[in-house]
Amino acid sequence: MIVKILENKLSECIKSLYGAELTQGQNQIQETKKEFEGDYTVMVFPLVKISKKLPEQTAEEIGHYLLENAAEVIKFNVVKGFLNLSISPEFWLKYLKSEEKNENTGFCASSEQSRVILVEYSSPNTNKPLHLGHIRNNLLGYSVAGILAAAGHKVYKTNIVNDRGIHICKSMLAWQKWGNGANPENTGKKGDHLVGEFYVLFDKEYKKQVAALKASGIEEENAKKEAPLLQEAQEMLRQWENNQPEIRNLWSMMNAWVYKGFDETYRKMGVDFDKIYYESETFMQGKEEILQAVEKNIFQQKEDSSVWVDLTADGLDEKILLRSDGTSVYITQDIGTAILRQQDFAFDDHVYVVGNEQDYHFKVLKVVLQKLGYTWADSIYHLSYGMVELPEGKMKSREGTVVDADNLIDEMVQTATAMSKELGKLDEMTTEESTKTNYMIAMGALKYFILKVDPKKTILFNPKESIDFNGNTGPFIQYTHARIRSLLKKAVEQNINIELDTNTEITEKEKSLIKNIYNFASVIEEAAKRHSPALLANYCYEMAKEYNQFYHDIKILTEENEEKRAFRLVLSEKVAQVLKNAFNLLGIDVPERM
RNA sequence: GGACGCAUAGCUCAGCUGGAUAGAGCAACGGCCUUCUAAGCCGUAGGUCUCAGGUUCGAAUCCUGAUGCGUUCACCA
Structure with missing residues (x-):
């Protein structure tokens, strides 16, 4: 993990520059907030006690050290006591390349040493x-x-x-x-x-x-x-x-x-x-x-x-x-x-x-x-x-003041069907296919609505306001998946080469998507530790949202530069796959078309 | 009464082991389809993070207390 690498470099750095050992609490590296430049941020405040210098100065010194001694770090900037590190695009591209053929990105296989867990x-x-x-x-x-x-x-x-x-x-x-x-x-x-x-x-x-x-x-x-x-x-x-x-x-x-x-x-x-x-x-x-x-x-x-x-x-x-x-x-x-x-x-x-x-x-x-x-x-x-x-x-x-499970499911299916019809989305499908898709969307909306909230919190359900299909919802994520699958289908039809070249230039948004994919494993781990599907649901939403922005702003299939096109298709495919696998963990299916 | 839990925008919710100017969606208002699916994208507006103390370089987050809401303490399940 890149964070682990950086943490190790940081302790090495503190030892080398100031001759001190870092304690757990002092070694704080987290993802850089979106509004700042960089990928990971070192919290310098806890380190000034060691350096006995101003936060900015300490940050500069550490920044220079990491730039020279950590191959992944290619740039840094300092804002107050925050040292923002930029990781090389090659690192992200190589990661994507290494996962290109892996259909279970983020998943950890069980082994003889695995714990046996019963879930009642x-x-x-x-x-x-x-x-x-x-x-x-x-x-x-x-x-x-x-x-x-x-x-x-x-x-x-x-x-x-x-x-x-x-x-x-x-x-x-x-x-x-x-x-x-x-x-x-x-x-x-x-x-x-x-x-x-x-x-x-x-x-x-x-x-x-x-x-x-x-x-x-x-x-x-x-x-x-x-x-x-x-x-x-x-x-x-x-x-x-x-x-x-x-x-x-x-x-x-x-x-x-x-x-x-x-x-x-x-x-x-x-x-x-x-x-x-x-x-x-x-x-x-x-x-x-x-x-x-x-x-x-x-x-x-x-x-x-x-x-x-x-x-x-x-x-x-x-x-x-x-x-x-x-x-x-x-x-x-x-x-x-x-x-x-x-x-x-x-x-x-x-x-x-x-x-x-x-x-x-x-x-x-x-x-x-x-x-x-x-x-x-x-x-x-x-x-x-x-x-x-x-x-x-x-x-x-x-x-008798209960919302019956069977009735609710039936109502969800009716609503989804009516909505598809209104939007004319499934007109080209056979009846069998559209029935299946409507069902998938209905259950996606219902399941996501329930699973996205922290398990320990009370859910307020208002039967008069039917469950949404737009915004932060299951169908939004299903839709994102369907869009990508449609792209990929066309790519196959047009015989487009999708060989990923790790020297391709990438934008901030693209890097951000790769980082999201990279984080999938730790999101699963955290969700398991905290027994919370909500973390996974929110992760999917972030991913889908970012992808839709990307999809809207940038040409994918119609991009003239073949390397860029290939990269974007590989990235898209990976996003679709992660969304599908993550939704699968929520018990939600995703359609190829909708 | 004792114990436990919750309190963030009008509504529904995020906010990881304390970190930068507290984020989304819905609803409201204004834009974007002759171009890869508009169930989409962009923008505007909306906040005393229930209140009061404390710890800390730094608190929505940790501690104490208060208030409000909920659950529970059954020869119910």
Whole structure:
């Protein structure tokens, strides 16, 4: 890396000029801001203590040294305490040349030494369809997994399906009571949506019961516990855990409907998994683990036989692990699943993509696993992302104020189709091709809209203002790619030679584009380290923007000078490739034409 | 109440381990298609980086406090 080279030269320089060793913090080299001349800038302020001279003078001295002793440096200028270094065009051209045939520029291949990383994401409940919040989760998980792999790790995508529990029993109970045998076939409804309706119905009826009890003079708190519907659901859960056949059959049937629906939504979103775990198959492991720990006195069983762990010494509260009737709670399965996964994969890191409303839960999970004696518990990382909110606040599935995933995707496709038609962009395509392209653009807009914001921040989604297709958007970058591909196609048709000559003259804008390409690897690395697809999205935007300026200002295909033309085509091709590969890491496809 | 998180242009967001005059997009206004795709390019306007202290040669960035918003502490998931 050029920065490393410069840093080494700088320490050499300080030693030679002033006889001092540089500390980490004093050796500061960063990219030169656009408005100044140069490629990299040495911060001279921290060095004046060593040189005991004015910043400008120090900068001059260092500049001269580097000019003479660093082959890559061909020029320098000093502005206040900033020493701006210019790197030779040959350096950039040689870099481009060396990457010309590499289709995986910026990517780091995995090896035997790579860390094994599990990325858990999606984690749906099988009692309701996916909504916009889940979309963010899925896009983040898929993308982060891809980024980690591109950074050289061995990555496995996993999904824990929360297919059992009191919430599932609620929709089952509602179906049993009021379903009249409804199923996806006889209602024509998508399975997950159908089941979701019963979940909402349960809540509605339950609230009625609570209100009635309150009206009869019972305190709200007790009314909530005593409502017959809830008691019935609880009884159903006990029967489920006791393998009561009728309940198990109902459960299997309704879950099958949901899975079919989920599969369709996953396919539309373009996400997938290496291994799917089901809570119904892992919770027993957690339960056993907890009971064993009770015997070892790690956890405490109360008189009503509920099991608790006291975490007050860790700055947390007391946490229930098993209910008094012996049934499992949410964290029970998480314990079992984590242990199973360590057995299955022997992971070095385990990333959980889960909303920030569960920050506390993951703190607890980590401490509980540590208390159970698992040293690998330290390697658990909670990728805590912000909620997706509507202008009127949080989405609540029970209250129906959610943006449904399937609907949103359909609407995006409609908007993209209408826009293409208005612009007359896809007129020359076959129906099949334009359908595919519109879909690609729609998903590009949606995915980019979500992934470009820092994962930890809340996203505000206003359904009234549809997602943009112009400006800093997915389609903008897809368009840039399509433009380049079109150029390259013409170049092939015209039999244009694209052999890169490293002596070609290059402009500032061209150099800047090469630098962008050069930075791809470190952007991937940083995005992996920070678990942030947003960094990659912003990188793509910068690249596309610069390319469009270049494309607008400079002739490429029509350039008369053959060397320049060849160089510009090679550069263009590389930009297209990097955009495509980077977008691929965001789970977004790019079209050849649009 | 305790814990955690967030606060940057009218709106939506960038701003890397502290560095030069805080950047984009949208919306508004004004230009650019007989020339490689105008889903594009250029320009104008828009800011007390919530507030108050502190550390530093230097703070949107780090520390402390305040304010506002959000989340969480369930025999919910």
